[in-house]
Amino acid sequence: MEDKLILEINEKTPIVDLVSEFVSLAKKGKNYMGLCPFHQEKTPSFSVSPEKNIAKCMSCGEGGSPINFYRKIKNISFEEAASILAERAGIEIKTEKVKKDPNTLYYQLMNEVAAFYQFNLKNSEKGQEALKYLYQRQMTDELINHFKLGYAPTHGNTLYQVLKDKKYSVSDMILLGVVKQSDDGSYYDLFSDRIIFPITNPKGEVVGLSGRTMNPKDLVKYVNSPETVIFKKGYLLYHLNEALSDIRMSKQVVLYEGFFDVISSYAAGVKNGVATMGTALTVNQAKLIKSITQSVVVAYDGDSAGLKAIDHAIPVLEKEQLKVEVLTIPEKMDPDDFVKAYGPEKFEMLFGEYTKDAYAFRYDYYKQSKNLQDANDMKAFRRQVMMMLQTSDASVKGYYLQKLAQDLNIPIETLSPRKIENFKEPVIPKIDKPRMLDKYAKAERYLIFAMLRSKKVAEKVIIKLKQTDFAEPLTANIRLNIETYYEEHTELVLEDFLDQLTGEQRTYVETQLLTDMFWVKKLEVSDAEVESYITQIKEANLKRRYEYLKEKIENEENVSSILINERDQIIVQLKHKN
Secondary structure, three states: OOHHHHHHHHHOOOHHHHHHOOOOOEEEOOEEEEOOOOOOOOOOOEEEEOOOOEEEEOOOOOEEOHHHHHHHHHOOOHHHHHHHHHHHHOOOOOOOOOOOOOOHHHHHHHHHHHHHHHHHHHOOHHHHHHHHHHHHOOOOHHHHHHOOOEEEOOOOOHHHHHHHHOOOOHHHHHHOOOEEEOOOOOEEEOOOOEEEEEEEOOOOOEEEEEEEOOOOOOOOOEEEOOOOOOOOHHHOOEOOOOOHHHHHHHOOEEEEOOHHHHHHHHHOOOOOEEEOOOOOOOHHHHHHHHOOOOEEEEOOOOOHHHHHHHHHHHHHHHOOOOEEEEEOOHHHOOHHHHHHHHOHHHHHHHHHHOEEEHHHHHHHHHHHOOOOOOHHHHHHHHHHHHHHOOOOOHHHHHHHHHHHHHHHOOOHHHHOHHHHHOOOOOOOOOOOOOOOOOHHHHHHHHHHHHHHHOHHHHHHHHHHOOHHHOOOHHHHHHHHHHHHHHOOOOOOOHHHHHOOOOHHHHHHHHHHHOOOHHHHOOOOOOHHHHHHHHHHHHHHHHHHHHHHHHHHHHHOOOOOHHHHHHHHHHHHHHHHHO
16 A cells, blocks of 8 residues: 555544544643553553654554554454555545455345344334343343344244345345245245344454344254354354454453353453353454453353363463463353352452462363372372463473372472373373263164265254254254254264364263264264154154143143143054054
């Protein structure tokens, strides 16, 4: 970009007006002063000069010309900042270097979708019920507006009709995963009767959605947009763009697992929070964090699955040279539950007493499940600690080797630092003994195996069985993940698929499904067996529904005739099957 053009953009962009979008300014002599948006401070040291048209923090030195200020505050490239400010100032940029984003139309469509769901939350009868649900979860209107939450109406094609009226193409609706086509050729909305969380990219454009059920009995809590040209879960972090200024000021990001954790954290005053979206932390997400800050606090759930996910996340973050700390939530709670139980002040206090460095967390985590009087546990503990210390510096190695020697009651000489570099023994996961499966559980498992191996089989199962037809919640969620994966791929690459699962789901697949001899021995599932398994799962679902109706009819007064008729119909169906 030519210097002359850059100069014109800066001259036609009043720095006071630009900075005022992000900082509250007060007149002081010829200049204006405010709290620096790039670091935390109590006394204003951010000076804005209308005369020179520049801004500068007297403390940290950040600021600059309009383009430089905007580039830093929005975490975008110089060219992007210049292009945006030029458009605002009505300056035409004639250069090949600044190209229009080819996905602009997709962003517009997704913004329309998010806006529709936001409107529906507050302006529909069912939306009022969803709003009541959010209020019961201690959500305020301010929070709902900040996070742009919405509500998807119950089964139908309302969104499809709205987008169609706005002249968006059906192919784009399907491509972005907000609308699907049924077998009869009609179109319907992907999300139904769910709270909607818009997901933005680092530049603030809506690229995907996540829908959460309000029904506690629903096996599938979250349904996400499928992977699309603009929505790649492994490359995004929820609330990153919205938290950008708070991350810059605190020079730290707090990493959560769930959307409600981020929202509760924000309500409690910890506004620099982001979240992964139901998958294990990826290298690309770690790189994204590194592009903004050098420090991260991992604040996952305090249960066993959460702790395991933290153990997985630490090396991913450390590989990017990030300073990693871990917030351990008491009582095995998740952040959202803790805020609701103990209040915002207690939550903020956790970031002192309950924060550990990554080594302290992992050492305690490896130790807590071990009986150090048991030889096998002693060896496993030693193995995990030695692996942990492989990339640490001499002082950390010395400290933890001394600690390990004391805990194992062995001479420190047996734990020479030189042995760590060559320590390549694998950590052997502790696998629960497999439980005996009944024929219905086997049917679910073998269908999952068949779906993993064949998109054609997966499509057949998706048509004939709903997620709720599966009795095992984890299996139901994995079935949904397989469906989402095949929407973007013709074949399933196992490692790629596993990276898209939550920590709990991945553990279940790796320790339960992939260790099953049926999978290990690569046994095939015939078409006839697939049909048989589908029939068995439908039968099991009917039996569960029958038991539910039977109990409801026996224990409640004034039972609806509709429920009685449904029970009788199920009895007939089950007799016919037998």
